[in-house]
Amino acid sequence: MLNYDLVVVGGGPAGMAAALKAKENGIDSIIVLERAETLGGILEQCIHTGFGLHYFGEELSGPEYAGRFMKMLEGTDIDVKVDTMVLDVADGNVVTAVNKKDGLLKFQAKAVVLAMGCRERPRGALSIAGSRCSGIMTAGTAQKYVNIDGYMPGHEVVILGSGDIGLIMARRMTLEGAKVKMVCELMPYSGGLTRNIVQCLDDFGIPLKLSTTVIATHGKDRLEGVTIAKVDDKLQPIEGTEEYVPCDTLMLSVGLIPENELSKNSGLDLDRITNGPQVDEYRETEHAGVFACGNVLQVHDLVDYVTEESQIAGLGAAKFIKGEKVTGECVYTQGINGVRYIVPQRINRETDTDVKLYFRVGAVFNNARIIVECDGKEILSKKKVKLCPGEMEYVTLKQSVISELPADAVINVRVEA
Amino acid sequence: MENRELVCVACPLGCPITVTFDADGNVATVTGNTCKRGDAYARTEVTNPTRMITTTVRVEGGSAYVVPVKSANPIPKGMMMECMAEINKASIKAPVNIGDVVIENILGTGVDIVATNYAE
Known part of the structure; x- marks a missing residue:
């Protein structure tokens, strides 16, 4: 030992x-x-x-x-x-x-x-129909192939998911001579940073197709194409919107x-x-x-x-x-009304520090207020021009405020649109 | 001239910026940015847009296949693919240190291409 x-x-x-x-x-x-x-x-x-x-x-x-x-x-x-x-x-x-x-x-x-x-999140976590041909990989795997191992995993690329790694790989593959046909995003908004949409997609004229997903992959040994479709507000594919896109590589950034x-x-x-x-x-x-x-x-x-x-x-x-x-009595945090989660989940009442509560929202909000409450009483609020799920936010609780809360109290953080 | 609406790429905040022009087509105002870098980005973006370039270069005689490189400063946006072609012709002998110059003054832009990692 x-x-x-x-x-x-x-x-x-x-x-x-x-x-x-x-x-x-x-x-x-x-x-x-x-x-x-x-x-x-x-x-x-x-x-x-x-x-x-x-x-x-x-x-x-x-x-x-x-x-x-x-x-x-x-x-x-x-x-x-x-x-x-x-x-x-x-x-x-x-x-x-x-x-x-x-x-x-x-x-x-x-x-x-x-x-x-x-x-x-790997391919197996998505239910995309199709065979297990080569050419389907996560964006991070492709990133390792290109940036560490020094070889190109494909030439004609469709990317599913607009997370930052997917956006970064759209640019990286384009710079290395591949044709990136599109980035499909299931949600009506991108999961990546706005700057990455600008400098990785817009700069190279790569279309970002929102509310769109891949419903099938085609090919036996190597990927030959994918079928994409628009999705409705329940994220289900809409019949009649299917489109076949030829490609040899599908990258997942989901x-x-x-x-x-x-x-x-x-x-x-x-x-x-x-x-x-x-x-x-x-x-x-x-x-x-x-x-x-x-x-x-x-x-x-x-x-x-x-x-x-x-x-x-x-x-x-x-x-x-x-x-x-310090250990002992705690207060607990909870995200409600548009706030998906809070880290940290609990705070020691007698803590020796101010505490930042980190969270993400569940949808895009413009000109919204973030409100922190305990027992129906507002502790603080913060104005935000824009809130989106792709960007982590925080509010800061003062140590003096925390120490005055009763033991086991629940601090709620919510968005007021 | 019409206003230009931009999203700043200087940092991950991604501020929405509006640029207005005077009668001669020169930049009149820049609004929406939250820092000086944003102002500078917007002025460059509407006159001579530039971007950082990051890619890899082959390593000779080392255990690594490639080493990552970047432009030491932003290069004109329109020259990105030309620079890529030039960088793909280059290689560097191991060992490589962060900051080693791989290509000096690429295509006369006055910008060096430098290594951003070690390679043995």
């Missing part, structure tokens, strides 16, 4: 930021466990720029953003094991991992940070799922909307000393927000290890 103050599961932007923050706050022995061959997580294949505008105040590519954190990590005595797969996080914060060099490893930790990130197998096996209940653990204001889960941050907790739009959240978790873990973290 190896003893560490803090074991961090995952060496992407979340894990690196959490480890560094804990170190800054006086934690001696920290180890980061990463299953890939290098640190950096998904940033390694996100070669486009736009990362770090908030955190570094400049526009970096994914590998550059990750590279800065790797440099910072190298400058500390934080241990790192790559090529190492964590198998289990058990009661009492015992972490079991395995790698080729050391074999089976067991760590006794005072605190654990879960930072496993997320993965893409959502991200936090990778919570370890969390579930350790007995943590997941939030039904975020698919991540339920946490307090320092991102501590229901298990004492187990924290979660980054895309394993909730899928973020920007890595800068992942970093911010992971620093909160790293600070929380440091406070926990030093016995300084």
Whole structure:
């Protein structure tokens, strides 16, 4: 058994930021466990720029953003094991991992940070009729083929889903000489950032077809085409709107799922909307000393927000290890009327900090107000010119406000259109 | 001239911007932006639009197949495909460091193409 103050599961932007923050706050022995061959997580294949505008105040590519954190990590005595797969996080914060060099490893930790990130929703999660020919893949898989392995997975592309990865890959494939015929989006609005629609689709004249989905794939060995159709307001295909589109590649960008197998096996209940653990204001889960941050907790739009959240978790873990973290009576948060979820799900009443409540809305709202209430009393409200599901929002609750709420109170956040 | 409605791509906020022109076709006002970068973006976008370019370059003699690169500064939007053709002809010898110049002054734009990751 190896003893560490803090074991961090995952060496992407979340894990690196959490480890560094804990170190800054006086934690001696920290180890980061990463299953890939290098640190950096998904940033390694996100070669486009736009990362770090908030955190570094400049526009970096994914590998550059990750590279800065790797440099910072190298400058500390934080241990790192790559090529190492964590198998289990058990009661009492015992972490079991395995790698080729050391074999089976067991760590006794005072605190654990879960930072496993997320993965893409695969084809199997959609009910598209058709054979299992080659040429159908997630946008992130295609991104790895092009940006890491250096080869083109296809020439004539249809993209289903307008998430940011799909939009980014529309541009990437076009730049490399492929013909991207269209991006189909089931919903009446895009799931990606507006800037990506402008610079990845509009710049290249790629049509974005809203309220449209792929209902069938055609081809035996290799994809030969797809059938698309318009959908009604119940998201069901409308008969008579079918259209055949020849293509050799279908890329899916239909959502991200936090990778919570370890969390579930350790007995943590997941939030039904975020698919991540339920946490307090320092991102501590229901298990004492187990924290979660980054895309394993909730899928973020920007890595800068992942970093911010992971620093909160790293600070929380440091406070926990030093016995300084407040616990006790909580108040609970709940999203209603257009607000789909809130992170954190609970807040310690006697917390030592102001708390940002992060959330997403379920539809597009213009000139709306976000209202925070408790027991029918308005705590605060914030005007927003535009709210859309693709962009995470937040409101800040003052520590002084939180401490005055009764124990077990429910804080409701809603949208007033 | 008619007003131009833009969505700023300078950062992920994506502010909606309106540009108006005077009788000579010069930019009169820029509204809707929430920062200076937005103002600058709008003025460039209606006169000489530019974009960052990011792609990969083949690595010779290393374990990595390709290394990601970017334009050190934005290049004219209309030259993106020409620049891609030029970059696809290039290769770089391992080891590569972040910031290594792969192509100097690409197509006379005054912009260098630089590596954005390490490659061994």
